[in-house]
Every structure is written in structure tokens, then in C-alpha cells.
Amino acid sequence: MRVFLVLLFGMGCIPAFSQSADESAIRQIYSEELSRGRSYQMLEYLTTEIGARLSGSPSAAAAVEWGRHEMQNFSDSVFLQPVMVPHWIRGQKEVGRVINSKKRGVVEMNVCALGMSVGTGPAGVTGNIVEVKTFDELKQLGEKHIKGKIVFFNRPMDPTKINTFEAYGGAVEQRALGPSEAAKYGATGVIVRSMGLNQEDYPHTGGLRYTLNIPKLPAIAISTKHADLLSKILKEEKDIQFYFETHCETLPDAPSFNVVAEIKGTEFPNEIIVVGGHLDSWDLAQGAHDDGAGCVQSMEVLRLFKAIGYKPKRTIRAVLFMNEENGLRGGLEYARLAELKKEKHIAAIESDDGGFTPRGFTMTATEPVRTKIKSWKPLFEPYGLSDFSNEGGGADIGPLQPQGVPIIGFLPDSQRYFDYHHTKEDTLDKVSKRELELGAASMAALVYLIDKYGL
Numbered sequence: 001m002r003v004f005l006v007l008l009f010g011m012g013c014i015p016a017f018s019q020s021a022d023e024s025a026i027r028q029i030y031s032e033e034l035s036r037g038r039s040y041q042m043l044e045y046l047t048t049e050i051g052a053r054l055s056g057s058p059s060a061a062a063a064v065e066w067g068r069h070e071m072q073n074f075s076d077s078v079f080l081q082p083v084m085v086p087h088w089i090r091g092q093k094e095v096g097r098v099i100n101s102k103k104r105g106v107v108e109m110n111v112c113a114l115g116m117s118v119g120t121g122p123a124g125v126t127g128n129i130v131e132v133k134t135f136d137e138l139k140q141l142g143e144k145h146i147k148g149k150i151v152f153f154n155r156p157m158d159p160t161k162i163n164t165f166e167a168y169g170g171a172v173e174q175r176a177l178g179p180s181e182a183a184k185y186g187a188t189g190v191i192v193r194s195m196g197l198n199q200e201d202y203p204h205t206g207g208l209r210y211t212l213n214i215p216k217l218p219a220i221a222i223s224t225k226h227a228d229l230l231s232k233i234l235k236e237e238k239d240i241q242f243y244f245e246t247h248c249e250t251l252p253d254a255p256s257f258n259v260v261a262e263i264k265g266t267e268f269p270n271e272i273i274v275v276g277g278h279l280d281s282w283d284l285a286q287g288a289h290d291d292g293a294g295c296v297q298s299m300e301v302l303r304l305f306k307a308i309g310y311k312p313k314r315t316i317r318a319v320l321f322m323n324e325e326n327g328l329r330g331g332l333e334y335a336r337l338a339e340l341k342k343e344k345h346i347a348a349i350e351s352d353d354g355g356f357t358p359r360g361f362t363m364t365a366t367e368p369v370r371t372k373i374k375s376w377k378p379l380f381e382p383y384g385l386s387d388f389s390n391e392g393g394g395a396d397i398g399p400l401q402p403q404g405v406p407i408i409g410f411l412p413d414s415q416r417y418f419d420y421h422h423t424k425e426d427t428l429d430k431v432s433k434r435e436l437e438l439g440a441a442s443m444a445a446l447v448y449l450i451d452k453y454g455l
């Protein structure tokens, strides 16, 4: 004991929390989740009974109903926030092929339309291909070499980045902005290498953003394996022709909802802590990691508090945001209403990086707030969370930031996220029940500390 005391005083640090009470409360949260957790069961229903739930689709509407119904079991109240959302549909399955390789003949490629892109219709797009890795390269080639051709953006995600979100960040402009960049020089269509680090047979969809007043080009993602093959063919035969056909279209905006559940605070009911994920997913997948996991983990925070009998001092809200993937309308509407109603949010936490093993939290907040959250690190270390160093948050809670709300992101291990992201492979069987539960408990532990000590 004496050795312990000497060490403690020797370090000159007095923790800014009542360590033993918090240690046991957090232990209780993890034990409840790991033995009687409901997060996986909820995810199973959302992904296998409801499935893909792109904004505006009947299954997105079913997911709203499910979320409202489910959260009534463990909250004081549930309400819906109406929001109009973009309604893009993929239509008939896409095709993409090299049509006249001298060496290989017709070569079918695994492709899919990019989200929010315009369709080619039955006529398709045919043309020679210009392969580029950067927008600079595209600019240097200019209209002279681009006009009338299909631009193929083929810059891989950088495999040397340890944080795969950094690798994604370094490549995703090709998908998001590439079609409009190519249109500036008179291209007729765009092919984008899928955002993934592996050699895969399936394409990754994802949203693009057309620039105003520039022609909207049809655009497809191609699997990483076929991106490499196409590049190889182009090195052998420069003048091959490519054909692709997409049948997607954008319908008028559709009515939808954010789903909000609350446990009212006992002492400071007007101070709100939000925890959330996004309920919509791309249409190709069950959206298990993106972002079914974040939804059920957020829901589970409320259920856990009820289960262990913890009555929060502040109001805890679980929010299932609608339309993160192709518009962010839910996140924007939530923030707009918060401002309009002068709600006092003391923190917003989002889980949208997959249901993998917890590593820590990211934060976009003032230095005192960051310091306070970091001071709780010793309480998380026994559960494997030690990374509290990076800026971050989440797309849906981002719009709260201008109101001065500290923005916090749940940070799971990132290594496998982009194996599944926006693909048909983002299914329940890719989620480990235990990892999902560890994440839910970690979020609940953080909410507990913020509730108890404020920020």
C-alpha cells in the first residue's frame, strides 16, 4: 500500500473524477452489455429483416418505424423529426465492358453507378478511355485529349496509411468530384476505381457531387481488381473502347424522419447529450457496419442506463439520423431545430466508423473540453481504449459544431472498414457481436462521465 501511495503522490496527479465509483459504474455498464446486451439482436433485425435502406426507399421508412418502436422500450419518449430527403434510385443492374480488345475480345467488368449520378439510359455511353490518377493530370491533358472520351480515375487508396480513413480521404475526391472535373474538359462519362484497399471483385458505390452549371456525366465505380485489369489492357492497347450502361435516376424529394429517443435528466433536463448514428444506408448492402452498428450502439446507450438503473442528471438523446449518405439532410435539420428551439447541447457523439473493436474517441472541441475528456482515459484503458488524440466527430453531428457543441467521434479499429464500405459485403456476418458490444459499452461509459461531470 505504501508503495502505491508514494507512486500516486510522486506523480503529483489527482484525477478529476471519483475513481472508484466511476470504475465500478463503468464496470457495470460493460458487464451488462457483454452478458445481456441487445445491440447485436437489434442489428440483426435492422440488417436482415429490413436490409438496405437508402433515403426515400420503403425500407428506409420501415427502419424509421422500427427505430421508433424499439426505442419506446427503454426511453421516456420517442419522437420523429420530419425531413425531406433526396430520392435516388439505381434501377436496372449496370453493365460495363471493354468491347473490342484485340487480345481479349469483350471483357465484362464489375461496376455500379455512383450514388446521385445521372443514368445513361438504354443507349449507354461508348468511348475511348483516358486513365488519370490526379485532377492535375486531367488538367494538363485538357480538352484536346479528353473531349468525347471516358475518363478513368485510377488513383488507389494509399496502403501505407495506418488509419484507413486517411487513405480514404486521400482518394475519395475522385469519386465525389471527379465526374464534374472530367466534364469541364468535355468527357462523356467517368469510371472511378472503387474506394477499397484490397483486390476485390465487387464495386463500392458512394455519393458524387455535381458542380453547379457543369454538365452532369454518368459515372460508375469499378472493382479494384477490374480497375487494375482495365489499366493493364490500356497499357497493351491504348485505343480500346469501353461501354457502360446505368439506369439510375433522381426522383422528387421524399418525406422521411430522424428518430429521436430521450431519457429526461433529473437535475439539468435542459442540458442535452446526443449520441447517434445514421439510419440510412446505401442500396447495395445491409448497411451493417455503415451505419447499422452506430445506430444500435446509440440505442443501446439508453437501454444500458435503464438496465443498470442509472438515472442521468442531464437529458440523454439517441438520434437515428436520416440521409447521411446522399444529402446529410437529417443532420442539418437536427442542428437547425436545435438552434431554433435554443436547445443547450453539451456534447454530441457519433458512431459511424463501423462496429469494430474500440480504440478511443476523436474530438473537435475547445482545449479545456479535450483536456477534461482525456483525463478520463485511465478509466477506459482497461477496456482497450487509449487513443484520444485526434480531431474528429461525425458527419451527422457536424452541423452542431457552429453552435459551439463539442463534437465527439467513437473511434473503432479502422483496418477492415473499407473492405465492406458501400458494398454488398457490408452484411451482419461481418460484424462481431463482441466487438459491437464493446463499442456500445464504451459509448455508454463516455456518456455516463459527461453526464456526471459535465464538459
Ligand SMILES: [Zn+2]
Pocket: 278, 290, 291, 324, 352
Ligand atoms: Zn456512414
